[in-house]
Amino acid sequence: MLVVVSLGPGDESLMAPAARQALEGADAVVGYRGYIELVSGDLLEGKEVVATGMRGEVERVTSAVELAASGRNVALVCSGDAGIYAMAGLALEILESRGLLASVPFRVIPGIAAFNAAAALLGAPLMHDFASVSLSDLLTPWEAIERRIEAAASADFVLALYNPRSRKRREQLPRALEIVARHRLGSTPVGIVSRAARPGEKVTVTELAAVDPEAVDMQTVVLIGNSATRRTGEYMLTPRGYHDKYEY
Structure with missing residues (x-):
């Protein structure tokens, strides 16, 4: 499963409970390095973490899709709301281009936008x-x-x-x-x-x-x-x- 997780603006208290649940249930967390740093350590413990730098959007989303296609439960994290200038759209595009929409469960967790x-x-x-x-x-x-x-x-x-x-x-x-x-x-x-x-x-x-x-x-x-x-x-x-x- 690929879950695109909105972290909100940054303060953990403003993260939706559903986002926390998605992170707890993931065995791999993928995201921009600066956004990974917004996730508390207890939610990353024991998970595979894939972090990329600025302009590494295609690389990290491709990694998330490939991990999900292999059967992993993947959380692709974004700041703010994942559907606003973030990675939800690119994730769908890559799933679509690879013909994976029917085989890889996909979900977006909304968040507080900037x-x-x-x-x-x-x-x-x-x-x-x-x-x-x-x-x-x-x-x-x-x-x-x-x-x-x-x-x-x-x-x-x-x-x-x-x-x-x-x-x-x-x-x-x-x-x-x-x-x-x-x-x-x-x-x-x-x-x-x-x-x-x-x-x-x-x-x-x-x-x-x-x-x-x-x-x-x-x-x-x-x-x-x-x-x-x-x-x-x-x-x-x-x-x-x-x-x-x-x-x-």
């Missing part, structure tokens, strides 16, 4: 429709990413930006902010959350016109409010519309 963890720290920025866009152009052409940002911003979605900036990708975030600024006031609240629920957690609420890209890295999620989002105290609030229909 934008959920960031939103909780910011208050209530995702109370209305929102869109999530990754700024990584490793697998998606930048032109397609720009079109998606433009469409989401023009439709007044709250925007969650994943993978906003790395050592090599320094121009994408300023460009994304420039596109959004065509459709939003400079005073639009923006939440910048780094390492949510992990050591070094940092939460900043600023304005669109004041975002400092230098304060953002790959472990950061940027949440840009819509036209109705406002700051309330130290939090961000995107009203759902109750105030238009009810007195409270």
Whole structure:
């Protein structure tokens, strides 16, 4: 069996009980080295552990599939939610390409995604429709990413930006902010959350016109409010519309 396990944002208390059960029942655990380190030692004890570095996605998922095809109970671990910019899709693609969908049991354990963890720290920025866009152009052409940002911003979605900036990708975030600024006031609240629920957690609420890209890295999620989002105290609030229909 191949179980793709979502670990959540990092704090063990935010891992779903089903994820813990899947890890307990596995005899092999496969994942990115940094995510394996999020798993407590007692859940890895006595298990085969296969860890790879950055950009080793195909290698580690292939290893997980091959182990599962040999009859092992395999947990393929991902941070956040495995179905959001993670390994659930690649695992299915490889099972499909090898004709193993009928012979290898497959399951995905959902988890708390990075934008959920960031939103909780910011208050209530995702109370209305929102869109999530990754700024990584490793697998998606930048032109397609720009079109998606433009469409989401023009439709007044709250925007969650994943993978906003790395050592090599320094121009994408300023460009994304420039596109959004065509459709939003400079005073639009923006939440910048780094390492949510992990050591070094940092939460900043600023304005669109004041975002400092230098304060953002790959472990950061940027949440840009819509036209109705406002700051309330130290939090961000995107009203759902109750105030238009009810007195409270």
